[in-house]
Amino acid sequence: MTSTPKNTAKHNNSAKIQDATALLHSDHVLVSGLFAQYEKTRSTPKKMELVSQICAELTVHAQVEEEIFYPAVKQALKDKELVPEATVEHATLKELISQVEGVPPDGEMFNAKIKVLSEYVKHHVKEEEDEIFPKAKATKLDMAALGAQMAGRKQELFAQRA
Template structure:
C-alpha cells in the first residue's frame, strides 16, 4: 500500500510550485508546442498540436483571469498591467476560437497559428518582464496562490479531457 502513495508526489510537487513558477512552466510548455508546430509538415500532427496549444492557452488564461490577475490587481493597486493583459487574452481567445476544430487546410490556418504564437510571445514577455517582478515583490503569498492555481488548472484539464 505504501507504493500507491508514491505515485502521487508528481502532483504534489506541481501543487507546491509558486504562482509565477507555475505560469512560467506553462509559458515554456506552450512555446515548445509552437516550435514543434513550426517544424512539422504533417497535417494530422499540426491538428493535434493546435488542439494541445488551444487547450493549454485556454486553461492558462482562465487561471490567470480567475485567480492570478485579481490578486495582482489588488496587491499592486494596478490599473494598467492587468487590464492590458486581459485585453491581450481577448485577442488570443479570438484566434483560439478560429482554430478550435478547424482543419489545417493551408496558409490561412498556418498564418493564424503564427499570429497566435507571436501574440503569446509578446504577452509572455510583458508578463515576465513587468508583471511577475512586481507581483513577486508584493505582499502576495505566491505559494498559496500557486496551490490554488494548480488545483484549478487540474480541475479545468480534467473537464477538458471529458468534454
C-alpha cells in the same frame, strides 16, 4: 527539448509544488515549445494534435490567470494598467484561438493564423514575465499559496475539457 509532463501526470501534481509565477512560467515555456514543434512538422495529424494541445493549454492558462492570479496581483499592486491590458490581450487571444480550434489545418491561411497566435502569445508572455511578475514578486502576496490554488484549478479545468 524535454518538457515536464506535468499535465499528463496528474497524480504527480502534489510532488512538485510551484509558486505562482514559476507555475505560469512553466506553462509559457511549454506552449512556446508546442509552437516550435508546429513550425517544424509537415504532418497534418501532428499539426492537429499540436493545435488542440496549444488551444487547451492557452485556454486553461488564461482562465486560471483571470480567476486567480490577475485579481490577486491587481489588488496587491493597486494596479489600474497592467492587469486590465493583459485582460484585453486575453480577449484577443481567445478570438485567435476560436479561429483555429477544431479547424482542420488546411494550408497557408491556417499556418498564418497559428503564426500570428504564436507571435501574439510571445508578446503577451513577455509583458507578463518582464512587467507583471517582477512587480507581483515584490509584493507581500503568498506566491506559494497562489501557486497551489492555481495548480488545483488547472487540474479541474483540464478534467472538465477531457
